[in-house]
Amino acid sequence: MNTVTKRKKMPRNKFDLIVFDWDGTLMDSTATIVESIQAAARDLGLPVPDNKTASYVIGLGLQDAMQAVLPELDPRHYPRMAERYRYHYLSQDKGLTLFEGAREMLLDLSAQGYFLAVATGKSRVGLTRALDTVGLMSLFDATRCADETFSKPHPAMLQELTRELGQDMKRTVMIGDTTHDLLMASNAGAAAIGVHYGAHPAEDLATLQPLFGADSIADLHAWLNEHA
Numbered sequence: 001m002n003t004v005t006k007r008k009k010m011p012r013n014k015f016d017l018i019v020f021d022w023d024g025t026l027m028d029s030t031a032t033i034v035e036s037i038q039a040a041a042r043d044l045g046l047p048v049p050d051n052k053t054a055s056y057v058i059g060l061g062l063q064d065a066m067q068a069v070l071p072e073l074d075p076r077h078y079p080r081m082a083e084r085y086r087y088h089y090l091s092q093d094k095g096l097t098l099f100e101g102a103r104e105m106l107l108d109l110s111a112q113g114y115f116l117a118v119a120t121g122k123s124r125v126g127l128t129r130a131l132d133t134v135g136l137m138s139l140f141d142a143t144r145c146a147d148e149t150f151s152k153p154h155p156a157m158l159q160e161l162t163r164e165l166g167q168d169m170k171r172t173v174m175i176g177d178t179t180h181d182l183l184m185a186s187n188a189g190a191a192a193i194g195v196h197y198g199a200h201p202a203e204d205l206a207t208l209q210p211l212f213g214a215d216s217i218a219d220l221h222a223w224l225n226e227h228a
Contacts, residue, residue: 015173020118021119023058024198030055032093040088064151094133107139117140117142118144120143169190173192174192177194182210193212193213193214
């Protein structure tokens with residue numbers, strides 16, 4: 001990872017630390033996650049959640065996601081559901097890619113001197129695997145995963161990232177595709193940007209009044225270059 005002594009290369013308007021969600025924000029993985037949740041339920045002979053229900057839990061820690069997607073399931077069965085989800089997801093994740101333009105955006109922001117971080121519902125093993133797959137292991141200054149702290153929308157991930165990097169929450173922005181991301185930012189006292197190409201509908205994100213709603217990576221990149 002980059003060091004916390006990263007030099008600032010140019011003055012910025014609002015933010016020093018930019019925190020990204022991973023799935024559905026940087027990586028085009030929403031459909032694969034939904035299909036894996038549905039396949040796991042099918043394996044266990046459980047009611048198969050529809051696409052909207054399965055999409056809603058993306059961004060939560062795996063245990064919280066299983067509880068949210070199948071609230072009537074006996075909690076004793078959650079570990080088995082999680083195991084089947086991992087089986088289906090890991091059989092496909094090596095084929096997943098970043099959204100078009102995401103790599104270029106991240107490299108540009110890093111070159112400009114922003115601190116970059118990830119706050120994700122993935123496990124540490126899952127994020128490490130994903131970062132290695134797309135060749136971004138050394139780009140981010142810090143990362144935080146759901147199996148290391150409280151799951152979104154609890155503010156802990158952002159609190160821990162700002163402390164680790166010595167940054168001010170008021171100069172931190174969280175970027176994500178779910179209401180869980182935006183609520184986490186609100187709970188932490190950080191700014192938020194929603195992206196409309198991931199798991200949650202744009203109208204749901206808009207109710208939380210993010211600074212901006214991006215329709216694409218190119219849209220997000222342009223806004224950050226102009227306003228961040």
